[in-house]
Amino acid sequence: MTKAKVLVARSIFPETIARLQAHFEVESNQADDNWSSAQLIEKLQGKQGVFTTGSERIDGALLAACPELKICANMAVGYNNFDLDAMTARGVLGTNAPDVLTETTADFGFALLMATARRIAESEHFLRAGKWKKWSYDMFSGSDIHGSTLGIIGMGRIGQGIARRGALGFGMKVIYHNRSRLDAALEAECKASYVGKEELLKTADHVVLVVPYTPASHHTIGAAELALMKPTATLVNIARGGIVDDAALAAALRERRIAAAGLDVFEGEPQVHPELLTVPNVVLTPHIASATVPTRRAMADLAVDNLIGFLVDGKPVTPLNPAVLAGR
Ligand code: GLV
Numbered sequence: 001m002t003k004a005k006v007l008v009a010r011s012i013f014p015e016t017i018a019r020l021q022a023h024f025e026v027e028s029n030q031a032d033d034n035w036s037s038a039q040l041i042e043k044l045q046g047k048q049g050v051f052t053t054g055s056e057r058i059d060g061a062l063l064a065a066c067p068e069l070k071i072c073a074n075m076a077v078g079y080n081n082f083d084l085d086a087m088t089a090r091g092v093l094g095t096n097a098p099d100v101l102t103e104t105t106a107d108f109g110f111a112l113l114m115a116t117a118r119r120i121a122e123s124e125h126f127l128r129a130g131k132w133k134k135w136s137y138d139m140f141s142g143s144d145i146h147g148s149t150l151g152i153i154g155m156g157r158i159g160q161g162i163a164r165r166g167a168l169g170f171g172m173k174v175i176y177h178n179r180s181r182l183d184a185a186l187e188a189e190c191k192a193s194y195v196g197k198e199e200l201l202k203t204a205d206h207v208v209l210v211v212p213y214t215p216a217s218h219h220t221i222g223a224a225e226l227a228l229m230k231p232t233a234t235l236v237n238i239a240r241g242g243i244v245d246d247a248a249l250a251a252a253l254r255e256r257r258i259a260a261a262g263l264d265v266f267e268g269e270p271q272v273h274p275e276l277l278t279v280p281n282v283v284l285t286p287h288i289a290s291a292t293v294p295t296r297r298a299m300a301d302l303a304v305d306n307l308i309g310f311l312v313d314g315k316p317v318t319p320l321n322p323a324v325l326a327g328r
C-alpha cells in the first residue's frame with residue numbers, strides 16, 4: 001500500500017517526525033522557515049495531511065489550491081487559524097489538541113496572574129538595571145491574590161482549572177462568565193458562581209481571559225470594558241490575541257485606569273503593540289502558556305495520533321468537524 005503524504009509545517013520534536021515517518025511519506029520544515037501562504041500551498045501539493053501548530057492559516061483559498069488535502073491536524077487547542085466552514089464544505093477534517101494542555105496552561109495562567117498582581121517582572125527589571133539602592137516600605141506594592149475576587153471570562157476546561165487553583169489553593173472568591181452556564185455540580189466543584197460580564201468586570205480584583213477567539217469574541221475587552229474595571233484590578237489574557245483591544249489596554253495601563261496586565265497573546269503576534277512595550281505595569285510573555293516539555297510532547301503526539309487515526313485507520317481522536325467523517 002502506498003503511504004499517504006504529510007507535511008509538517010513547522011519545526012517539531014525529532015521523535016514526532018520519526019512517528020510520522022513510520023506511517024507516511026513526510027516532508028518537514030525542521031529549519032522552521034517562515035513560509036508565506038503561497039509557499040505553504042506549494043509545499044502542500046500532493047499532500048493528504050498537514051501538521052500545523054496554530055499559526056498557519058487554512059482557508060478556502062488554500063484548500064481550493066490543495067485539492068488532495070484531507071486533514072489538518074493542529075498542535076493547539078485553539079483553532080482560529082482554521083476556517084472550519086470552508087474545511088467542512090471541502091470535506092477536509094480539522095483536529096485540535098485539547099485536554100493534554102489543560103493543567104499546564106492553567107498553571108501558567110495562575111503564574112502570570114501572580115507575576116502581574118505582585119509586580120514580579122517590573123521589580124526584577126528594576127533590580128537588574130542596578131536601580132535598587134535601598135529598601136523602602138512601599139517598593140513595588142502590589143495587590144493580594146489570596147482572599148480576593150477572581151473573575152474568569154471563558155469557563156472551559158482551562159478556565160475551570162484556574163478556578164480550582166484560585167478557590168482551593170488561594171481561598172479566592174471565584175466568579176465567572178461564559179456563553180453557557182456550567183451545570184450545578186461543576187460549579188460546586190470549581191467553587192465558582194456565574195455572573196453577567198458587566199458585574200464580573202465591576203467586582204473582580206483579577207480578571208483572567210480564557211475564551212476561544214471567534215468573530216463574536218473579538219475585543220471582548222475594549223475601552224468600555226476596561227472602564228468598568230476597578231483601578232486596582234489586574235487583567236490576564238492567556239486566550240488569544242484579538243480578545244483584548246491591545247491599544248485600548250495600553251492606554252488604560254499608561255493612565256493607571258487599571259493597575260496591571262499580564263499578556264501571553266497579542267493582536268498580530270509576534271508583533272506586540274509598541275505602547276505595550278513601553279508601559280511598566282504589564283508582564284509580556286511570548287505565547288508560552290502550554291510550554292512545558294511533557295505537555296508540548298503530548299500536544300504533538302495528539303496531532304500525530306489524529307493524522308494516523310484518520311489517514312490510516314479512519315478514526316481521528318479529536319475531530320473538530322465530524323460531519324466530514326459522516327460524509328466519507
Ligand atoms: C495555544 O495557544 C493553543 O491553542 O493550544
